[in-house]
Amino acid sequence: MNNAYSNIMLKALVFIACSLFINISHAKQQLVTIVADDSYPPYSYIEDGQVKGIYVDLISLAAQRLAKDYQVTFVAMPWKRALQEVKLGNAFAIIPPYIHTHKRDYIWPYSAALAYERVVAHCHDSVDIRSHLVGNDDARKTPLNVGINAGYLILNERLSQAQGQGLIRIWENRSTKANVMKLINQRIDCYLNDPLSTKWVLKQLSAQDDSLNFDHIHQTIEVMVQSAHIGYSSDEHGRFKYKKDFVKRFDKALAAVKRENALEKIIAKYVP
Known part of the structure; x- marks a missing residue:
């Protein structure tokens, strides 16, 4: 009886310790939210309530290399609204704009090219x-x-x-x-x-x-x-303290997955 009780207590303690470890690990991650065009298939779009698309998959794959420090999520919305969210400083980044530095001065910098x-x-x-x-x-x-x-x-x-x-x-x-x-x-x-x-x-x-x-x-x-990119908020008020680090590290991760022909494989998945 005592042994059975001891085993139950041991399992409970292990479970609690694992839960605490997971929570601590997640707490270390910085949440990074990217707003996406909700109706630009096959690049970014909504299907069955989920954000999908070539660029969503490519960015998610590159983001896996930063998972220790960053958790990347997507929120899809109409393009004009997404741009407005960046302009107002509410959104950290947007996909997939072309580079228009003069007409959209509220976006800077741009990531390395996702695709052409x-x-x-x-x-x-x-x-x-x-x-x-x-x-x-x-x-x-x-x-x-x-x-x-x-x-x-x-x-x-x-x-x-x-x-x-x-x-x-x-x-x-x-x-x-x-x-x-x-x-x-x-x-x-x-x-x-x-x-x-x-x-x-x-x-x-x-x-x-x-x-x-x-x-x-x-x-x-x-x-x-x-070329299409992640466009980052110019962030004049310094809301996104992690921006410089994320931008630099994400470009390196993107280059790495593209060297492995990830883009071609993802395109083939969407356009057989």
């Missing part, structure tokens, strides 16, 4: 976006309606000039899905975004409704090629 993305125009077959960029007479009479995701800065110089000349009208819509639906329903003439994201949504919509017709939509001009 292309921005292209998807248009209806009847639309010649090139003619609107050179400004022929027909283009001046009937400006093109071009959709982009709200808060995205993806116009190159030619498109910006065309907008200023009234040759194209830019319409900001909530998400990739919202823009693709407007493109299918001919409420916009063209849509600018990464082709992988656009194709992802087209495939998803096709699986949900096989009556949708995409035959009249084609990829046209390449607008730009940009």
